[in-house]
Amino acid sequence: MEKEIAPIMTEHWEKAEFPFHAIPKLATLGLAGGTTKGYGCPGLSLTASAISAAEVARVDASCSAIILMHAALVIPAIDLCGSEAQKQKYLPSLAQFKTIGCWALTEPDYGSDASSLRTAATKVPGGWHLDGQKRWIGNSTIADMLIILARNADTNQLNGFIVKKGAPGLKATKIENKIGLRMVQNGDVVLNKVFVPDEDRLPGINSFQDINKVFAMSRIMVAWQPIGISMGVFDMCHRYLKERKQFGAPLAAFQLNQEKLVRMLGDIQAMVLVGWRLCKLYESGKMTSGHSSLGKAWTSKKAREIVSLGRELLGGNGILADFLVAKAFCDLEPIFTYEGTYDINSLVTGREITGVASFKPAMLVKSRL
Numbered sequence: 001m002e003k004e005i006a007p008i009m010t011e012h013w014e015k016a017e018f019p020f021h022a023i024p025k026l027a028t029l030g031l032a033g034g035t036t037k038g039y040g041c042p043g044l045s046l047t048a049s050a051i052s053a054a055e056v057a058r059v060d061a062s063c064s065a066i067i068l069m070h071a072a073l074v075i076p077a078i079d080l081c082g083s084e085a086q087k088q089k090y091l092p093s094l095a096q097f098k099t100i101g102c103w104a105l106t107e108p109d110y111g112s113d114a115s116s117l118r119t120a121a122t123k124v125p126g127g128w129h130l131d132g133q134k135r136w137i138g139n140s141t142i143a144d145m146l147i148i149l150a151r152n153a154d155t156n157q158l159n160g161f162i163v164k165k166g167a168p169g170l171k172a173t174k175i176e177n178k179i180g181l182r183m184v185q186n187g188d189v190v191l192n193k194v195f196v197p198d199e200d201r202l203p204g205i206n207s208f209q210d211i212n213k214v215f216a217m218s219r220i221m222v223a224w225q226p227i228g229i230s231m232g233v234f235d236m237c238h239r240y241l242k243e244r245k246q247f248g249a250p251l252a253a254f255q256l257n258q259e260k261l262v263r264m265l266g267d268i269q270a271m272v273l274v275g276w277r278l279c280k281l282y283e284s285g286k287m288t289s290g291h292s293s294l295g296k297a298w299t300s301k302k303a304r305e306i307v308s309l310g311r312e313l314l315g316g317n318g319i320l321a322d323f324l325v326a327k328a329f330c331d332l333e334p335i336f337t338y339e340g341t342y343d344i345n346s347l348v349t350g351r352e353i354t355g356v357a358s359f360k361p362a363m364l365v366k367s368r369l
């Protein structure tokens with residue numbers, strides 16, 4: 001990452017271009033297959049996969065998002081919810097980045113409330129027709145295959161489908177002018193009677209609980225992205241403060257600057273421990289959704305404070321993408337929001353520790369009673 005990716009990332013980030021020529025290099029890291037065993041995937045422990053994701057994010061958050069799209073969403077979805085034939089057909093090339101996949105849950109009108117999604121799956125001879133819209137879907141404009149979550153028009157259940165690039169009726173348009181993770185190509189996706197053969201329906205997705213099995217792991221992986229970003233910002237600030245002088249002394253010699261560095265370091269140590277604990281809870285089968293939501297919410301909140309301090313410490317250079325810190329500052333914003341916003345993850349944990357769900361305003365809950 002430091003040798004091959006760091007030198008080129010600012011230019012790609014500035015231009016909001018997908019780093020196509022870096023993909024074979026990212027593939028050699030062997031991380032895209034994550035924890036999946038077999039089918040060309042490395043079968044890493046969750047802890048190893050999470051720490052690797054953080055190390056990638058330490059250098060570049062967009063690249064970590066591109067890897068996690070495979071390692072934490074697309075590949076686990078097929079591994080946990082797919083048929084044997086689907087695993088054999090799709091996983092080896094996804095794990096080696098020979099094909100690129102994406103995960104399409106969010107819709108224009110259903111973001112935090114994704115379980116109410118409206119994209120419809122209607123049974124037709126030999127397969128299904130998908131109709132609806134998706135929003136924010138990472139990699140969708142360049143993906144070879146898209147996992148589309150849709151509502152079965154007959155049963156009202158949520159189902160999952162593999163849609164191939166170029167399928168008639170499928171259109172993905174890049175969302176322009178993002179301020180963070182600019183290399184990731186997020187798109188608006190329109191599905192107009194897109195035909196999916198029966199063999200490309202994921203048999204293991206029949207409810208939002210099934211989707212949550214994928215999120216259980218992906219939320220931990222996403223919790224490690226802010227940790228990696230914060231480590232990268234700390235490294236840069238530490239170096240910068242020792243190199244740059246003001247008032248005849250290195251910036252590192254000023255007590256106020258030292259306090260900020262130490263505050264960053266303390267928070268990073270705590271974040272690593274939270275991330276580590278999450279991995280161990282998951283690996284021992286004891287992790288609840290409240291645990292992973294708290295972890296993701298908290299690391300992303302802490303990292304927001306760290307990147308702000310870092311931005312401050314670099315003075316004017318703290319707003320230039322070239323110095324990593326401004327880029328990290330911007331990249332953290334979408335991470336604070338995706339995989340459940342800070343608020344929604346707090347409410348998931350709040351529900352678990354109080355036994356009371358508070359997602360819907362009281363007036364709606366009352367009107368349904």
Ligand SMILES: Cc1cc2nc3c(=O)[nH]c(=O)nc-3n(C[C@H](O)[C@H](O)[C@H](O)COP(=O)(O)OP(=O)(O)OC[C@H]3O[C@@H](n4cnc5c(N)ncnc54)[C@H](O)[C@@H]3O)c2cc1C
Pocket residue numbers: 103104105106110111112113135136137138139181186334337338339340341342343344347358359360
């Ligand atoms: C860069 C980026 C990449 C993404 N990639 C993908 C992807 O690859 N695939 C995919 O499916 N999705 C993806 N998403 C979508 C992401 O998961 C959603 O943006 C996220 O779930 C929030 O939904 P929303 O943007 O519609 O915000 P909204 O749901 O409209 O929320 C707006 C605000 O209201 C708050 N809010 C909402 N409901 C409640 C409530 N009940 N109580 C309290 N506060 C509430 C939220 O916390 C937030 O602050 C991506 C998003 C971004 C920005």
